[in-house]
Amino acid sequence: MVKDAEANAADDKKRREAVDAKNQGDALVHSTEKALAEHGDKVGEAERTAIQDAMTDLKEALKGDDAEAIKAKSNTLAQASMKLGEAMYTQQAEADAKRDAEKDDIVDAEFTEVDDDKPKKSA
Secondary structure (H helix, E strand, O other), rough: OOHHHHHHHHHHHHHHHHHHHHHHHHHHHHHHHHHHHHHHHHOOHHHHHHHHHHHHHHHHHHHHHHOOOHHHHHHHHHHHHHHHHHHHHHOOOOOOHHHHHHHHHOOOOOOOOOOOOOOOOOO
16 A cells, blocks of 8 residues: 555645646636726726737646646736736725825824812812
């Protein structure tokens, strides 16, 4: 049994790499599809097309068991979707700036604590 395990160790490692790459690729496709559906209007048509093309390529790679191809296509999709992430970040930063500007109407004041319980000194 030990010899069988040693003989199959390389195959097991390849299979595990393929499964890990597929899981990561599936997760990336899912999150990118969700982000594209919610925020796709914040990027230009060229960026949106590039993201969709990269997603299609990754989906095709996920049908196979080639871990290196899946990793390469995942990297391509990650690079393409960076523009979408930047657009989402910019929108959030603008919303935060607007909210902070509305908070600027608050007035800070200094105060002095007065303790009425202390006996007053007579002069």
